[in-house]
Amino acid sequence: MAAAEEFPVSPPPMTEGMYPCSNCHAGMEVNRKKRELKDEHTDIRLHHAETMRWCLDCHDAKDRDKLRLFNGALIKFTESYRLCGECHGNVYRDWRAGIHGKRTGYFTGGKRTYLLCAHCHNPHDPKFEGIKPEPPPYPPTDNRNGR
């Protein structure tokens, strides 16, 4: 299994003041029932195969500071790509090769930095919204192109 050391990643994109999750969850009773969250985490809209999934399929019920793989293994948030890779296997393969996603820095000598899946894709709602494009080039007749 790929170890975290293999991929130098930037820190995971956590909401300010949320992590570690155990700060709140440690003393709470575990409620495994699928329900609408009314008190906390109301900003999270699960839109990622939500009909067959719930929080505790990825977040571990006992150790909230960890993510949980199918086989029950607990992983750190910095290794979340292993969890994503369980379903998105071919994307994971490309990502490890440096093809899916973006690398920055130096492409030689191992100084390049990887981004986690979650840096670009919101894991709860991974579909991208459109963005505003940069302005088109001036046409040749445009006076900003002339003298």
Added chain:
Amino acid sequence: MSLPLFSSCTKEEKEDFLQKHFKEMTPDEVKRVIAKLEERYLRKYGKKFQIATQDALPGTLWGYGLDLSRCIGCRKCVYACAKENNNSRRHPQLHWIRVIRLKKGSLINLENSEHYYDPPLVPEKEYLYLPVQCQHCEHPPCVKVCPVHATWKEPDGLVVVDYNWCIGCRYCIAACPYKGRVFNWADPTIPPEEVNTAVHYLGNRPRMKSSVDKCTYCIQRVRTGRYPACVEACPTGTRKFGNLLDPNSEIRYIIQNKRVFRLKEDLNTEPKFYYFFEA
């Protein structure tokens, strides 16, 4: 030197006129030219430039990969490129990357492409986007037509221009099937706060009126192992770069595992710019 021909020239104009082709300069002459240019840029832009003349790294042949299934046509690369490479921003505006928009299902029909598209949001459902820049051909038609050898292919595959040697005839612009070259109709206008001072003689140093320039795969960056500016600017990770001679490079992985094609392969230009789709 006191040739009558130069009697009405300043010393600097004379030196410029007698400056040799970059490949024919001795190391001493290169040093002097660099010092002259650095001083000129300091005067003109008020900043100290570092002009590199680094040669091609041994065992490198640069190749580019671009994932068409992921490009959203946002043009972030276009403006990051202009900034990194000290392109003229207006009067004239020079871009080395042109993002063309094609109706889905008509990819090979470049005639019906559009590069002035300006919707409120991209990507648009019925279109795909194809960024085009210098393809760094193995058989570059632009090099073939240059009457003064001001443009050539470096050992690492980069097609470069000696802007001082260029006479501005623009044959290369006519010859390039990818519209990869642009012409400095006037001295470039660069906002002083955006001038990039880490430059290469054959790359992003500020050009002058009447020279042709083009994408160099960011020669000043890639020869030190950094990704080109467009690769780093792309928000979707569409752009990939690497050494074609290194079997472990990202570009080799793409060629081996993805369905790649090159633009206008029928022209036998052998571009080193590989477009691919997510299979």
